[in-house]
Amino acid sequence: MAEKRVALITGAGRGIGAAIALTLAKENTDIAVVDYADESAAAETLAALREAGAAARYYRCDVSDFAAAKEVVDAIAKDFGKIDILVNNAGITADKLILRMEEEDWDKVLAVNLKGCFNMIKHVTPYMMRKRCGRIVSVSSVVGLMGNAGQANYAASKAGIVGLTKTVAKEFGPRNITANAVAPGFIKTAMTEALSEEQKKAMYKLIPLGCLGETQDIANAVKFLVSDDARYITGVVLKVDGGMYI
Ligand code: NAD
Numbered sequence: 001m002a003e004k005r006v007a008l009i010t011g012a013g014r015g016i017g018a019a020i021a022l023t024l025a026k027e028n029t030d031i032a033v034v035d036y037a038d039e040s041a042a043a044e045t046l047a048a049l050r051e052a053g054a055a056a057r058y059y060r061c062d063v064s065d066f067a068a069a070k071e072v073v074d075a076i077a078k079d080f081g082k083i084d085i086l087v088n089n090a091g092i093t094a095d096k097l098i099l100r101m102e103e104e105d106w107d108k109v110l111a112v113n114l115k116g117c118f119n120m121i122k123h124v125t126p127y128m129m130r131k132r133c134g135r136i137v138s139v140s141s142v143v144g145l146m147g148n149a150g151q152a153n154y155a156a157s158k159a160g161i162v163g164l165t166k167t168v169a170k171e172f173g174p175r176n177i178t179a180n181a182v183a184p185g186f187i188k189t190a191m192t193e194a195l196s197e198e199q200k201k202a203m204y205k206l207i208p209l210g211c212l213g214e215t216q217d218i219a220n221a222v223k224f225l226v227s228d229d230a231r232y233i234t235g236v237v238l239k240v241d242g243g244m245y246i
Contacts, residue, residue: 001028006080007226008032008073010063010120011090013042015189016139019215020087020222021045025054027223029085032076034059034120036090055080063090063116064108073123082131085226086124088117088138088161095150106153113157114164121168125177134177135226138165139218142185142241158183162237169235178234180225185241187213208243 007024011017013035021031022045031054033042039058049056057079061072077083091113094105117138128134143151144158161181168179186192186203192212195203204210221240224230239245 005029005084005226006032006076006082007085007087008034008076008083008120008124009087009089010034010116011036012087013037013045013058016184016187016215016218017087017089018042018045018048019219020089021056022048022052023216023219023223024085024087024226025049025052025056027227030055030080032057032059032080032083034061034063034072034076034090036060036062062112063088063119064111066115066119066122069116069119070123073120073127077127083124083127084131084133085135086120086128086137087222087226088120088136090116091139091141091157093151093154095154097150098152101152109153110157110160113154114160117161117164121164121179125168125172125175128172128177129175132176134172134175135230136165136168136172136177136179137222137225138179138181140165140181140183140237142183142239142245145183145237145239145245165237166235173234178225178230180230180234181237182218182221182225183237183239183241183245184218185213185239185244187215187218189215206244207241208246211242213240213242 012021012033140161141158
């Protein structure tokens, strides 16, 4: 049997991150769950990961904090002995039209969604370079490619992930580290479930496949991008959006 891999996944306590974690756990991968919420919020996810046969540990960290991110990455490398895979999934929104958007709304979304990715990449890549091997996947959004009224901060952060990913692919390609992004469209989560039937119908009209995506659809894309089958793929933005971007 192949050697077990180790994946560091941010924002893996719930939602899309938890689905990615569980999917990789079923692929012979141990999981470091990095999340800002209290560990109790991730209890269900951790139990499911262990049930799937993974060694899973929780690390509480705000990814936007450069020094805290380094501490956590170093602890994970020590606890697991290596880091093969980094999935930058943690993300937040603070939606407002620019007319009403405060400086703080801009700063906090960029800090978590974009600087958070930089922080993790900065601290994880030295470990990957030592092994001359690594896989990085960052979760962007179709909103970063299309723009969206009321989400200037979020769209800019998700577009920033695209530029960051392409740069990481170029800088670290010679070290056998790939960097790719996944751009989800509308995915069924607590947030989209809370929308009215009317709002949902309006949303379906924008999606050629006529339905929302599942968290598993994003996890499947990440599973592929970190697999050996994707060894020659780097710097891509894989849209998982039911055709919404077309
Ligand atoms: P979610 O809010 O359900 O989960 C996000 C997780 O990130 C939570 O566990 C939260 O505690 C954690 N987190 C938040 N801030 C953090 C920080 N500073 N440091 C560490 N962890 C932090 O969100 P989700 O819907 O599962 O989204 C996951 C990712 O997918 C995000 O990057 C989001 O922008 C992106 N995305 C989601 C959708 C969608 O439809 N849900 C669409 C496109 C992109």
